[in-house]
Amino acid sequence: MNRKEDIILKAARLFRKKGFSSSSMRDIAGSVGIEAPSLYNHIKSKHEILEIILLEIAEDFTNGMNSICESDKKASQLLKEIIDLHITLTIKKTDQIGLLTHEWINLTGAAREKFLKLRNDYELNFKKVIEKGMMEGEFKKLHIDLTLFSTLSTLRWLYAWYKSNQDMDIDRLRSDMYTLLVDGLTQGLD
Amino acid sequence: MNRKEDIILKAARLFRKKGFSSSSMRDIAGSVGIEAPSLYNHIKSKHEILEIILLEIAEDFTNGMNSICESDKKASQLLKEIIDLHITLTIKKTDQIGLLTHEWINLTGAAREKFLKLRNDYELNFKKVIEKGMMEGEFKKLHIDLTLFSTLSTLRWLYAWYKSNQDMDIDRLRSDMYTLLVDGLTQGLD
DNA sequence: ATATTTGACTAACAAACGTTAGTTAGCTTG
DNA sequence: CAAGCTAACTAACGTTTGTTAGTCAAATAT
Structure with missing residues (x-):
């Protein structure tokens, strides 16, 4: 194999x-x-190759997200763990992640449905974390979907940036991402 | 025509x-x-269609960025104007922008070089604005490229979000984007 | 040692691809 | 009104596409 x-x-x-x-x-x-x-x-086919790639990485994200959501930590801590998940997977599977955002349009039938369901569930869980942070007064109260989308797009694009900056210290990357994505939401609260 | x-x-x-x-x-x-x-x-050809689409929208961004960079306002103000530029173009040319991030890989020869040059110049100008903000003490001092990349990925992904939220009030979108992308950099300074 | 499975190969197919050639109806211009 | 241009059409081209069929040597299992 x-x-x-x-x-x-x-x-x-x-x-x-x-x-x-x-x-x-x-x-x-x-x-x-x-x-x-x-x-x-x-x-079996060319399409099967794409299905295997996309569903495997989608399940990696889903599993990671699920185990993060099981605990009842503060939203800021959950967000940090989600960031860690993205960084870890980006480093381990850079190429596959690069396909996640656009190549799913080539999926058809059941594979397409399954992929979109995984992605949707993932985003829903992510959204709950952001809502929790806003409800508990830890995050600024902004448009929830826009905040989700903004955070997610940075995390999703990490792979493109990582490819040409593989020498960067991972801990530095992690802490800067925290500052950018978590502190931006928590600081400056009135 | x-x-x-x-x-x-x-x-x-x-x-x-x-x-x-x-x-x-x-x-x-x-x-x-x-x-x-x-x-x-x-x-002339299928490729020409893609070239026209991508180079036109790339030049829209370049022109917008250039006229923004001519003035010598505060970095936070420049950043807001860049955000405005992205929002305006996203609304006006949603489909074209959706191709910018990935379909340029299908460009070849001179068109590809020209496109990548435009994109690179744009990112360089964007970077200068962020550097200016950090140097003048208006923005938090973070990893510059990472900050650029994070901001840019949110702006580049706006089109995907906009497509399914076309009813949203544009002024609300604008002000939330300011909060998300500008305040996150300016607030919480130590 | 023999039988079976694995995994490579060449040949070839039918469909779809971008594109060219050649034609023609209708509008524009002198 | 005649000449020329515009922009559509059908037919067909040579390639490339994903894939199947059939073959065969080497590795594995009995």
């Missing part, structure tokens, strides 16, 4: 560089070092 | 929904209401 993992990995890298639709099975095979038809000894 | 504009507009909508590579010339023609070969009476 090492081959299969290699195919998925190389495909993810290619999809990120050229996009899913612009990457052919011959491209993928070439970057693995085999011929295109040989791919089908390991995967 | 009305047809040409219509083609560009319909193509932008299609590209955003299905991606550039997954949208065929027959798809585009269909959404315009003509046959695929008739497109070539108005445009």
Whole structure:
């Protein structure tokens, strides 16, 4: 099964560089070092490759979020843990995360529905954390969806920034993200 | 020339929904209401459509940024004007902006170089505003690139949020964005 | 040692792709 | 009114696409 993992990995890298639709099975095979038809000894279709990549990383996020939400800490602490989750996954699976935001449009049928459900649940849990912070007076009272969207877009774009700044100290990254995303919400309260 | 504009507009909508590579010339023609070969009476190639869309919106941003940077106001004021620029363009050209962040990978040759130069210059000007704010003691001193990237990703993702919240009051959106992106940098200074 | 499975290969398919050629109806211009 | 231009059409092109069929050598299991 090492081959299969290699195919998925190389495909993810290619999809990120050229996009899913612009990457052919011959491209993928070439970057693995085999011929295109040989791919089908390991995967069912080109679409299945994308499904595996996207659903795996979506489930990583869902699992991480669920275990964070189980506890009843302060909202600011929960937010920090969510930030940690994003940083950890970004470092571990940079290429896959780069596909999350846009390439899901190439999913169809059940895979598409499942992916969107995971994403929606994730955002809903995230939203609850922000609402909690605002309700308990820890966060500024802003438009909730806009705050969610703003925080999330920074976290989602981390991968693009990380790719060209891999030398940065992770602890520094973490603490600056806290300042940017948490302190911005908690400080300056009137 | 009305047809040409219509083609560009319909193509932008299609590209955003299905991606550039997954949208065929027959798809585009269909959404315009003509046959695929008739497109070539108005445009040179499929790639040219993407180039027109991306370079036009990139130049909109560049022009906006340049006229903002001409003045010597406080950094916080400049940042607010940059936010205004993003909001204005997002409302006026939602579909086109949705392509900016990812579909440029389908550009080749001179168009790609030109686009990336525009984008890079834009980010450099943006960075100067943030640096100015930090140097003059108006903004918190954080990792500059990370701050830039965080602010920019929120602004770049506005289009996705706007699409499903078109009923929101623009002035409310503007003021909440100020709070989120400007106050977060200025408040809580030690 | 024999049988079976694995995983690579070449050949090839049908469909879809961007695009060109050639034609024609209708509008614009002298 | 005639000439030329515009912008649509159909037919068809050569490529590239994802994928299937069939083959075969090496590894694995019995």
